[in-house]
Amino acid sequence: MHWREGYIAVDWGTTNRRAYRMGAAQSSAMFEDDKGVMSVPPGGFPQAVAEIRQRLGDLPMLLAGMVGSNRGWHAAPYVACPAGLDEIAAKVRWVDDRTGIVPGVAQRSASSPDVMRGEELQAIGALADGLVAADALICHPGTHTKWIAMKAGRIETFRTVMTGEIFALLAAHSILADAMRGQATGGAQFAAGVREALGGEPLLSALFRIRARRLLGDGAEDAASRASGILIGSEVAAALAEFGPHRVAVIGRPALCKLYGAAIELAGGESFSIDGADAFLAGMTSLTEVLE
Amino acid sequence: MHWREGYIAVDWGTTNRRAYRMGAAQSSAMFEDDKGVMSVPPGGFPQAVAEIRQRLGDLPMLLAGMVGSNRGWHAAPYVACPAGLDEIAAKVRWVDDRTGIVPGVAQRSASSPDVMRGEELQAIGALADGLVAADALICHPGTHTKWIAMKAGRIETFRTVMTGEIFALLAAHSILADAMRGQATGGAQFAAGVREALGGEPLLSALFRIRARRLLGDGAEDAASRASGILIGSEVAAALAEFGPHRVAVIGRPALCKLYGAAIELAGGESFSIDGADAFLAGMTSLTEVLE
Numbered sequence: 001m002h003w004r005e006g007y008i009a010v011d012w013g014t015t016n017r018r019a020y021r022m023g024a025a026q027s028s029a030m031f032e033d034d035k036g037v038m039s040v041p042p043g044g045f046p047q048a049v050a051e052i053r054q055r056l057g058d059l060p061m062l063l064a065g066m067v068g069s070n071r072g073w074h075a076a077p078y079v080a081c082p083a084g085l086d087e088i089a090a091k092v093r094w095v096d097d098r099t100g101i102v103p104g105v106a107q108r109s110a111s112s113p114d115v116m117r118g119e120e121l122q123a124i125g126a127l128a129d130g131l132v133a134a135d136a137l138i139c140h141p142g143t144h145t146k147w148i149a150m151k152a153g154r155i156e157t158f159r160t161v162m163t164g165e166i167f168a169l170l171a172a173h174s175i176l177a178d179a180m181r182g183q184a185t186g187g188a189q190f191a192a193g194v195r196e197a198l199g200g201e202p203l204l205s206a207l208f209r210i211r212a213r214r215l216l217g218d219g220a221e222d223a224a225s226r227a228s229g230i231l232i233g234s235e236v237a238a239a240l241a242e243f244g245p246h247r248v249a250v251i252g253r254p255a256l257c258k259l260y261g262a263a264i265e266l267a268g269g270e271s272f273s274i275d276g277a278d279a280f281l282a283g284m285t286s287l288t289e290v291l292e
Numbered sequence: 293m294h295w296r297e298g299y300i301a302v303d304w305g306t307t308n309r310r311a312y313r314m315g316a317a318q319s320s321a322m323f324e325d326d327k328g329v330m331s332v333p334p335g336g337f338p339q340a341v342a343e344i345r346q347r348l349g350d351l352p353m354l355l356a357g358m359v360g361s362n363r364g365w366h367a368a369p370y371v372a373c374p375a376g377l378d379e380i381a382a383k384v385r386w387v388d389d390r391t392g393i394v395p396g397v398a399q400r401s402a403s404s405p406d407v408m409r410g411e412e413l414q415a416i417g418a419l420a421d422g423l424v425a426a427d428a429l430i431c432h433p434g435t436h437t438k439w440i441a442m443k444a445g446r447i448e449t450f451r452t453v454m455t456g457e458i459f460a461l462l463a464a465h466s467i468l469a470d471a472m473r474g475q476a477t478g479g480a481q482f483a484a485g486v487r488e489a490l491g492g493e494p495l496l497s498a499l500f501r502i503r504a505r506r507l508l509g510d511g512a513e514d515a516a517s518r519a520s521g522i523l524i525g526s527e528v529a530a531a532l533a534e535f536g537p538h539r540v541a542v543i544g545r546p547a548l549c550k551l552y553g554a555a556i557e558l559a560g561g562e563s564f565s566i567d568g569a570d571a572f573l574a575g576m577t578s579l580t581e582v583l584e
Contacts, residue, residue, distance in 0.1 A: 070507075078507075078508070108508060113501055113504040114504045144500060159497055161494060161496045161497045162466075162499055169458075169466060174457060174461060175454075175457065202530040203496075204495075205452060205454075205530070208436060208452040213405050215361075216370070216400060231496075234496075238494040238497070
């Protein structure tokens with residue numbers, strides 16, 4: 001396959017997809033829409049994939065993310081840890097001779113089973129671009145945040161934390177929902193929440209205090225930021241205790257990376273941010289170099 | 293007021309209400325329905341209260357629970373900790389000369405603000421019935437579980453944990469919802485979840501493993517029980533660490549008391565159960581004796 005002449009890289013998640021035209025011989029282009037895996041009807045993937053080629057060109061294609069899950073197009077079974085570029089490349093699932101689905105990574109362990117699908121490419125991409133070292137701690141914040149310990153250039157172990165999903169559930173459906181309108185920002189209330197969590201306050205108790213303060217007349221606080229601080233602070237405290245001191249590479253959306261960076265700093269750690277889309281494309285590029 | 297000749301005690305919560313006819317000179321009777329505070333339309337409380345008297349008799353009435361909140365009939369402001377029977381009785385809000393609303397209890401503290409409304413009566417009732425000592429640790433499991441430290445017969449401090457609400461959110465709306473059908477039971481999966489939490493696993497990480505195990509092919513586990521064990525185990529570990537060794541009085545619905553009792557035992561503690569409805573009525577009885 002002559003990937004260098006041009007190909008399409010697709011990051012296809014549960015609720016949206018991003019498709020990029022890549023390669024030296026083609027002008028770059030991309031689009032993003034809300035046709036996530038869950039919105040594709042049964043049997044609808046061939047047409048949804050054909051649409052991508054109609055928009056970006058009749059090119060070879062690599063797809064990553066939930067498109068390779070059992071709710072996606074074709075299941076691309078997980079590669080076991082430790083997993084690096086070579087292990088992932090070897091397990092690409094070929095739908096036809098120019099269309100491949102990138103596998104996720106699994107930690108097969110009785111005590112700490114875990115899975116990722118999509119984040120592995122960003123970790124590999126950040127490494128390939130020299131943005132993280134071969135031994136590194138990566139945080140990939142999101143609905144299900146991943147903490148990834150890289151060793152000798154491979155994903156050695158990782159841990160998922162449901163921080164983003166719980167934040168969304170609280171904001172949409174909980175007794176705190178009325179108070180949590182608006183986005184979380186990294187101001188004083190966020191920092192207060194992080195400090196509460198770093199001080200060892202149980203998560204589900206610190207969250208209820210947002211409600212208690214309002215009932216007791218201190219209703220002026222920014223509840224979304226406070227809740228975000230409690231949740232992220234709790235996660236950061238546990239991760240730094242588990243993985244030890246590291247300069248954490250935070251890969252993801254810039255606004256969310258900023259919140260995690262602030263929490264890591266309050267916990268006495270150091271961090272730097274890497275744009276998630278850039279890391280994804282770097283990962284796809286390094287994958288095509290191995291598949292060449 | 294001659295409470296002994298007969299009165300009505302109402303436990304009026306957010307989503308349902310229970311009303312009891314009490315007193316030596318009257319036969320006892322009760323009803324329960326789903327006319328919780330949130331279902332009463334604006335201005336509808338006088339009629340909703342009149343209905344209770346139509347069903348149980350034209351008697352003096354004491355009401356407790358969310359009916360005294362700012363979403364209820366009339367706000368009965370919180371009594372500050374430490375609070376015992378006398379402090380609560382002194383702050384009953386009289387709507388008319390035979391209809392009173394029992395106040396909740398507040399912990400006014402910059403670092404650990406907290407509120408309860410309804411649970412205080414059960415704690416006072418368990419004490420009045422001699423079921424708990426004047427110095428005791430009470431756990432009141434529910435949507436917002438309360439851990440109450442009693443000292444010299446008064447509520448000295450307490451802590452709310454949103455365990456029940458988070459369990460309900462996970463079961464209804466999360467990525468675990470499909471797996472969490474059915475009630476949590478106190479079997480092997482519950483115990484495994486408790487042990488995971490007691491071992492120090494971060495809550496939101498242990499919960500995700502339920503998902504990971506299913507994706508990795510171990511789909512047979514009872515996810516509702518496992519999630520319940522993780523949540524309750526996490527709560528019990530923190531409470532026993534905070535309040536020290538105690539024989540915990542667990543007051544509430546029998547099925548839920550049983551789960552908490554099992555978790556406390558796995559944590560190396562001891563507990564015994566008290567029926568929540570019995571404790572509520574004992575609290576109301578001791579309150580009428582002070583109000584006499």
